[in-house]
Structure formats: C-alpha cells, structure tokens
Amino acid sequence: MNYELICSKVIAVTRLTGNFIRKESMNFDAGAVEFKGLNDMVSYVDKNAEKLLVRNLAKLIPEAGFTTEEETINSKGAVYNWIIDPLDGTTNFIHGVPTYSISIALYEEDKPVVGVVYEINRGEMFYSYKGGDAYLNNKVIKVSSRPGLSDCLLATGFPYYQFEKQAQYMQLLSEMMQKTHGLRRIGSAAVDLAYVACGRFDAFFEYNLNAWDVAAGAFLVQQAGGNILNFAGGDEFLETREILATNGLIDGEILEAIKRSFKS
Missing domain, CATH: 3.40.190.80 (D-Maltodextrin-Binding Protein; domain 2)
Incomplete structure (x- = not known):
C-alpha cells in the first residue's frame, strides 16, 4: 500500500468534513444536544460528520473496518481498520469554544500506518504516514528538545x-x-x-x-x-x-x- 497517497486522500476527506463542521458552528443550536452519559454530549454535527467521513473513507479501502465514536458504523476489517473521532472536543464545540478537531487513524494488522488530526478553527492539519515524517501543513515537525x-x-x-x-x-x-x-x-x-x-x-x-x-x-x-x-x-x-x-x-x-x- 502507498501510505503517502492514502494519507493525502485522508487529508482531502478531512478538509471536506472540517468545512461542514465549521459551517454548522456558525448557527449551532445548543438545544440540539443529546447526552450519552454523565457530561458526555453529542450533537447532530458529530453524527453527520462521522457519516461523511465513513462514506468517503470507505471508498479509499473498501475492505477496511471502522471503530467510530458515535457508532454510526462499527465493523472489524481483516487487515485494515479506521479509528475515527469526527469531532474531538464536542463540549468545546457546543459551548462555542474554538478548539476542536477531527481525528483519523488507519491501522494495518493492529499497527498505525496513517494518522491525521485537523484542528478546524486554526486550519492546522497534522499528519503522518508509515515511512514518512510528521507534518503540520506541509512542514516537518518534531517534538521539543527540553530535557527537564x-x-x-x-x-x-x-x-x-x-x-x-x-x-x-x-x-x-x-x-x-x-x-x-x-x-x-x-x-x-x-x-x-x-x-x-x-x-x-x-x-x-x-x-x-x-x-x-x-x-x-x-x-x-x-x-x-x-x-x-x-x-x-x-x-x-x-x-x-x-x-x-x-x-x-x-x-x-x-x-x-x-x-x-x-x-x-
């Protein structure tokens, strides 16, 4: 598998979904919130964003399974599996606090091979793929070097x-x-x-x-x-x-x- 190519396609899917979330944030009604558990909230934005991600990612690797937060689909692939959070930071989103993201990982034989995190409001796309570096908006990134x-x-x-x-x-x-x-x-x-x-x-x-x-x-x-x-x-x-x-x-x-x- 060409991991770099798959990663680039995941980025395109992520941007598309990010545009949907950004648009919905402008007129979001906090009354349209459900509770999955204590302080564990979900909205139609989470669910629809997840459906959009699943529909487009399924086209990239049809045989892949999915583990998703909102459980719009959950299936186990023999080799490849997507692990998706369509809106990480739902509480922030609901309250209008501008830090939330999309998180997508692709696992091959239970090992990560692609990872994408898109911080929507700042337009920051973090990504990496097996055999490559880690990037932020096409620039190579590294962890800090502070020793203490x-x-x-x-x-x-x-x-x-x-x-x-x-x-x-x-x-x-x-x-x-x-x-x-x-x-x-x-x-x-x-x-x-x-x-x-x-x-x-x-x-x-x-x-x-x-x-x-x-x-x-x-x-x-x-x-x-x-x-x-x-x-x-x-x-x-x-x-x-x-x-x-x-x-x-x-x-x-x-x-x-x-x-x-x-x-x-």
Whole structure:
C-alpha cells in the first residue's frame, strides 16, 4: 500500500468534513444536544460528520473496518481498520469554544500506518504516514528538545466521569504545577497530542480516554520522535486507557510523579 497517497486522500476527506463542521458552528443550536452519559454530549454535527467521513473513507479501502465514536458504523476489517473521532472536543464545540478537531487513524494488522488530526478553527492539519515524517501543513515537525520538567509546558485533561481517582489525579496536577512552566487543559486530546508532536507541549497525560481520542495523535507523537506510554511505563496505552505522551526526555520524571500520586 502507498501510505503517502492514502494519507493525502485522508487529508482531502478531512478538509471536506472540517468545512461542514465549521459551517454548522456558525448557527449551532445548543438545544440540539443529546447526552450519552454523565457530561458526555453529542450533537447532530458529530453524527453527520462521522457519516461523511465513513462514506468517503470507505471508498479509499473498501475492505477496511471502522471503530467510530458515535457508532454510526462499527465493523472489524481483516487487515485494515479506521479509528475515527469526527469531532474531538464536542463540549468545546457546543459551548462555542474554538478548539476542536477531527481525528483519523488507519491501522494495518493492529499497527498505525496513517494518522491525521485537523484542528478546524486554526486550519492546522497534522499528519503522518508509515515511512514518512510528521507534518503540520506541509512542514516537518518534531517534538521539543527540553530535557527537564522545570522548562516544560504540559497538557492534560480533567475527568468528567468516573471520579474514583480524582484525589490522586489532583495530587499529580499539584506536583506538575509546581515543577513546570504550567499545565494546559484545551479540551481535545487529539489536539493536545498534535501539540506534543510539534513541540508546543512537552508532554500530555490523561486517563479514561478511548481509542478514537488518541489513536491518530499518538501516532503523530511517535512519528515526530516522541514516546507514548501508559502510567506504568508500558506501551499498552489503548488497552489500559492511560496515556503519557512525551518528548522522550522527561518520561522518568513524570512517571515517578505518577507513581507517587497513584500508589495504592
């Protein structure tokens, strides 16, 4: 398979869907919101954007399966599978906060081979493919080279359900606040990971995320020279639903802080 060609076609599909989301944002009615669970919202924009993505991506690799957030389709392909979040940052979108994205990853034999994250409002297209570099709008990107936490800016996400670990998480946040340039909470994990890939953030950590939130962004970080780990330092981040993305230089410091905060 020509991964670069597939990636270029995914970018075109993503732009088309981004145009739809941007147009809908101008007259969006917050009353048209449904709740999938506690603080877990969805709108017709999410669902229609997903249908648009699926329809066009299916043309690229007809035999591929799909894992999608809104479950407009879910199927398992023998070799190829798309992992899609049509609107990562739905809460931001609903409230008119201008940071949300489209996240698309293509897996081949359970390994990522294409990743695209499109931050819609700034028009920033982050992408990579197997055998290539990571890019932002056609420019090669790399993770940061800052070697210690004291010079770093980190990103995270706050739990909005399953609050059993809230106390431990707050302890971790407290330590990171004191040891870094600061913490940011943008509200789109896909964007957070893309920002690690291009060096704006030096690390990102969060738990209780799903595959569609992180599959594309994690691939971007790895392609840009960074590391993707779970909170135990292993690489099973999708299975454990814990992710730590770093520039590869500050892993130890953050993992030690996580261990202190989440010790039993």
